[in-house]
Amino acid sequence: MNGANRNAVLIGHSGFLGTALRAVIEAQPGARVDLASGDLVRQVLEGNGHQVVSSLFAPGVAQDWICAVGIVNPGADPAVIEAINVEFPRRLYALLGNLARPGRVRLVTIGSVLESHSALASSNAYLASKSRMFEALSRAGDPLRWHHIRLHTLYGGSKRPHRFMFAGQMFEALVRKERFRMSGGAQLREYHHVHDIAASIWSFLSGDGQDQMIELSSGEPIRLRDLASAVFKYFNETDLLEVGSKIHSQGEVFESIYQRSPYLAANRDPIEGVVCWFKELNVGRS
Template identity: 35%
Template sequence: MIYILGGRGRLGQALSALYEPTEFVCLARADYEAWPTAGADAVRSYFSQVKSAPSVIYVCSGLLDPRLSDEALLAVNYHLPRTVIEGVEALGTKVVTFGTAMEHGLTDNRYVKSKVRLGEFVEQANAAGARATHVRIHTQYGEGEPSSFMFLGQILTALRSDTVFAMTLGKQLREYHHVEDDARAIKALVSNDVVGPVDLAHGQPVTLRSLAQAVFDSQGKSHLLQVGAIPEPAQDNFDRVFSVPASLKTHTFRDTLPAVVEYMKSRMNG
């Protein structure tokens, strides 16, 4: 049986849609919210009582906002998945955790730090006999509103309110992935028994400037976009292009700019 923690979120819903209703269980938050402090024994106790033993556990629960406290970020982004891995290790269960592509460089971000710590633990746990996969994901869109503090969320706020959108020169490189494409890719990684950290990449990044221009132009509101109005970040990805994992070479992803434009149109009309 497949178990999903965080099944109400964007990624959890997309993963659920790939399985038959009889193949998975979405745990209620009340089932696992105490696990970060209760420890691995609580996880072992829970899964010792379920009707069907877990074959795969997706830990989709996560907090993205770097403005949150270290304590809050670590509890959900690190201690929860760590506790799950430790709790089911004896069962031979595959545990899938999620990180961020920013783990490779943006080290002054508290959210990223929590994910770096998780990725390091996954490697240590696997060396000791666990079966965990740490999927480093890029920016996702689709299925509902973009987070208000994220780039697309900020753009959407400006478009809806007809206010100026000030940004950097926008030379930063980003991969944008539709969450449904990522869910299919994650399922493929699990089917291929990929373990350890893996970058879920399609290798086709766009600049933030090109993304913003495409969205504002599509709405006939390019006059709201002020490129170069704020300073460039000291630390970001300006040149790295990620390699596509071998197990995803034949996987298809949507073309970023037209797909994001359509998504943003749907949110403007929603």
């Protein structure tokens, strides 16, 4: 399945990662990407997905079905999180296994490196759902090849950060000129540009990698307080930053450091990257 003339079916092509994946794939000579409509998710969940799935098969061509659709807000309706993050990929896996010719299709799911931290996942519905999805597909047998790609925090692109994310909270405070209250910020986190991660995913798939689960890590984390301090300093808004004024989340992970993945195509400085992203989103300096 490596080399040119590859075909991908991208589910969730308008989302944060999906937009970057579409751009990366379309830029590759000989690669083709089919964009699955929102009806695919609905029909698969309703048990009527056979026809729409079959219509997306490319005869004689190996395909990667990339499931970039998902509910990332842990505060969303639990039933919706369960349906989109767990039931949809589980049912899609079964459908592809029943309908695709052997060896023609691979399923690619997306998760978080933090999903395996049970203490944190117990208080985060998004992480818990990704953990359940991984367990469900791991127990599903081997009707087709499946790869699960775990990511760190993403930034960059033309979309604003989610307001419930740390970067989104910084962004809103800077835009609104409001105080930014945070915990002590001792947590170590990796921040990766979304286009670098999209390129890394496609590079992994193009190389016909065999690992079922990979973590796209740089091994170069930054503490959240250092990221926030540098970002607010750049925009001349240090007076808005209140480090240590909030209690950290239950089960928070502080010291995890990951080994650099051989599949990571590129890694940018997170401070410079987040600052550039905010500038591109028209955050001005005071």
